[in-house]
Amino acid sequence: MDFCTINLSTVGRPPLAVHRKPQTILNKIIIAIDGHSSCGKSTLAKAMGNALGYAYISTGDMYRAVTLYFLENQVDINDKAAVVEALKQIRLHFVKDENGNRIHLNGRDVSEEIRKMHVAEMVSPVAVISEVRREMVRQQQAMGQQKAVVMDGRDIGTVVFPQAELKIFLTADVEERTRRRYEELTAKGQHVDFEEVKKNLTARDHIDSTREDSPLRQADDAVVIDNTDLNHEQQLELALDLVRERVESESVNTGH
Ligand code: DC
Numbered sequence: 001m002d003f004c005t006i007n008l009s010t011v012g013r014p015p016l017a018v019h020r021k022p023q024t025i026l027n028k029i030i031i032a033i034d035g036h037s038s039c040g041k042s043t044l045a046k047a048m049g050n051a052l053g054y055a056y057i058s059t060g061d062m063y064r065a066v067t068l069y070f071l072e073n074q075v076d077i078n079d080k081a082a083v084v085e086a087l088k089q090i091r092l093h094f095v096k097d098e099n100g101n102r103i104h105l106n107g108r109d110v111s112e113e114i115r116k117m118h119v120a121e122m123v124s125p126v127a128v129i130s131e132v133r134r135e136m137v138r139q140q141q142a143m144g145q146q147k148a149v150v151m152d153g154r155d156i157g158t159v160v161f162p163q164a165e166l167k168i169f170l171t172a173d174v175e176e177r178t179r180r181r182y183e184e185l186t187a188k189g190q191h192v193d194f195e196e197v198k199k200n201l202t203a204r205d206h207i208d209s210t211r212e213d214s215p216l217r218q219a220d221d222a223v224v225i226d227n228t229d230l231n232h233e234q235q236l237e238l239a240l241d242l243v244r245e246r247v248e249s250e251s252v253n254t255g256h
Contacts, residue, residue, distance in 0.1 A: 032156035035170035041152035059153035064114035157219035
């Protein structure tokens with residue numbers, strides 16, 4: 001499988017209008033955001049990336065795109081040889097446009113398709129497979145080599161970047177998370193049942209937290225943000241305060 005490339009040539013967007021000056025942030029750091037399903041990790045990662053002029057990657061999109069490929073090509077996930085063979089056929093690329101990062105699977109923009117329920121229902125079992133994880137982690141680590149990246153997922157602070165300067169563990173009440181995902185899906189015209197969405201979130205959380213390989217867990221040095229009662233701006237504000245703190249302490253430690 002190819003390295004995921006983030007095409008930043010089309011960036012050109014001004015940073016978000018926040019009460020912070022991105023250019024005052026001299027040290028480039030790695031920001032890892034982990035947490036349960038649908039607690040707004042990608043939204044926060046994107047807002048932070050824009051505010052700081054950093055790249056942002058939602059690693060869940062990568063697992064979802066692999067799942068879509070497996071579904072479309074009837075790859076038996078219990079057949080290790082078939083999984084390894086299928087991984088060799090998959091090319092993932094991120095392309096940034098005015099809507100954010102779009103994920104391309106073998107040249108096809110699948111950003112909408114991967115958010116549908118049939119993919120959501122299969123993604124956690126696919127993300128359990130060590131061969132899949134190893135490949136995804138390899139690509140994610142390559143994307144963070146230059147630092148200046150905000151990456152969200154389940155194992156970013158624990159496995160992908162245990163050395164990340166800032167680790168955030170995002171959480172929110174399950175009812176609130178269900179409501180957000182339900183509204184996101186219905187706004188896109190998908191006919192879903194509230195209880196079905198909740199069942200999917202809870203099931204994914206369970207599989208993601210109990211799997212053997214890289215389970216979702218809070219890194220010891222992660223800062224917990226419960227955003228149940230926070231709006232996007234408040235959450236971003238809080239997160240950027242943490243960045244500022246970390247960058248300042250990095251500057252003291254490194255003398256930059
Ligand atoms: O963030 P998301 O809901 O789009 O992620 C979809 C699934 O991918 C999630 O249920 C678990 C898996 N995942 C993972 O195992 N490790 C990651 N770093 C990101 C996602």
